[in-house]
Amino acid sequence: MKGEILIKNVKLVDGRGLHGRADVLIGEGRILSLSGGEAQTEMDATGMILSPGFFDPHAHLREPGQEVKEDLQSGLTAAARGGYTDVVSMPNTSPVVDSAEIVAALKKKAAQIGRARLHPAAALTQGQEGKALSEAHLLRAAGAIMLTDDGRTNEDAGVLAQGLLYAASWGLVVAVHAEDAGLRRSGVMNEGEVSFRLGLPGNTSYAESARIARDLEVVRYVLDRLTAKAPPDRLLHIQHLSTKRGLELIRQAKQEGLPVTTEVGPHHLTLTDEALNGLNPLYKVAPPLRTQRDVEALIEGLLDGSINCIGTDHAPHTADEKALDLLRAPFGIPSLEVCWPLLYTELVEKRGFPLEVLVARFTDGPRRILGLPPLHLEEGAEASLVLWDPNTQRPVELQTFASKARFSPWAGWALQGWPVCTWVEGRMVFGAMENEGVG
């Protein structure tokens, strides 16, 4: 059997574990062999690691309507450069992604761009207004993979319950930005010693945990109401978990068997509210950066599986917007291009976090919450892959970003694990050789 590319002498790591060296033959969009073969081109990948393509369940790509911040071209290129083969885009755009027409148009355009694959999330409610339900069936048929009013909070528990009930019947997971709007008030950073000292409006960690507690009760209610014989294995997905207490509630709910999943972002695993001491809106994000105690708990939760996956919450803005003051600058940190090397360096290299677990949280974890089968490195598997370099250390350089958002809390951090090549179904969508001319 003749393949298109042979990746020689590469180490394999997927969500199941570490598998030693192989010569991976790719052709017809699949892995043809792990033991070599004839190919049109060969590459020597000695010292490098091959993993299934990363899957981001949470990114803001800003199209349609906010292309000044990011668009599909820049966002999906950034994703491919970050080792992602698949990205779920959030629907809080202008207009909101709440119709099958918009979902289909986004899918079509992303396919033409041909970088990472796009899986649009659609709004749970029309216009994300928290009132009338969106057309889950039609949205799903057009390619929506998730429903969420992310960007806003679901204040009305009744609407959320109906939304969950209805979405479940179409096999769609509902993702929530779990913050109680009343408790968080106008907070721009974590409420605590640092916010009190700086005199900045605080957003208490209890705004998150109180909302999670409520939403877990809503899930119990919905399970009671469901008429299906078997309860769904996934129903509610809690986005960008940031607190120790929120994690405890989710962990307990999972132990009780509730169909609840969650994600954590790279910023909540590597930064704390102490970053705000320099009074720089770069670190303004929602939910806010918390404390070291929360960071430690979240890493523990990522390890024990209470947290299913990494979601970047890639949130690009213009440099001018981030140069507003701390009250007016928008919330958000972009991270698609640095997420993997950042967490590989900070968790695996520095803390001894198990590599195969981190890979699982970038691959099988997000796939499971979206109802997709795991993707492992085996003969016949889809060749959506990332080749990355665990050894070479390189600083985060903003000018290399394909994302339009050329600001980062991690600028200058020396990281290892940078992606070298990304393939989607055997087609190269990023190769380090094209570093000079991205996008």
Added chain:
Amino acid sequence: MSETATPSFPKHLLDFRDWNRRQVESLLETAQMMQEVLARPVKKVPALTGFTVATVFFEPSTRTRISFELAARRMSADVVSFSGTTSSTVKGETYRDTLRTLDQMGIDAYILRTDAAGVPHQAHRWLRKPVINAGDGWRAHPTQALLDAFTLREKLGSLEGKKIAIVGDILHSRVARSNAELLPLLGATVVACGPATLLPGSLPGATLTTHLREALHEADAVMVLRLQKERMEKGLLPSLPEYIAAYQITHERLGWARPGAPLLHPGPMNRDVELEGTLADSPQSLVERQVANGQAVRMAVLYHVLVGKS
């Protein structure tokens, strides 16, 4: 900054995080000399001749602005003023654009007032020029704290071991925060007192209490803060009469402090809200003295950031 006999100074005054006791004392000594200048028939010295200072206020404040502008003029600096509104920043002209535009006109130091915490720090990063914080959101108002310290020392002598009570809306007060940073540098202890909903969870440099009598007990001075009426609208306080009943500083309650304990207020006052109206005019009140001292302190600050150690 190391503590040395001849301290060098930060070329800015953003807050007191990078100041030490020696620097503060030296600055207050300079303010003392400026006070003497202000007592002369001709209240002007040539110290800042040739320097141009800009007051850039994105939040209205006539009193602080006039105090700074007079301070600069009395030292022969040229002064220009920019008044922005927060609405103009929302509409797209960022603080950064405004400041960079001004910077092309050869400004030597900026006096900055904003409703948002941190803008003076941002400006300092953008401009690399001396920035004096004239109040940023709830965060800091360092020249107010300096004039408070100056006024307290004038009345009490050394602040070593003195207890200063600050009463009112601590949570939203840049004056309270700056005093909690500064007064302990001079040896004082600070007790901050207010309704539970208007206290932060913690405040470095101060102990916190909701009990007025406890706060005033053995206090050597009492600083009263302005109560913003919008606290009621935001659901943080039930009503003005409720606040007055529990926290208004009256002649009687001032008696809970040490005999003759002076009363300070950063202004502008809501007479008969946070303090009994006639108290402001009593011999114990240092309110007018604070305003007069503000000019001397601001002259000293301008001198230090522009020409350094005397």
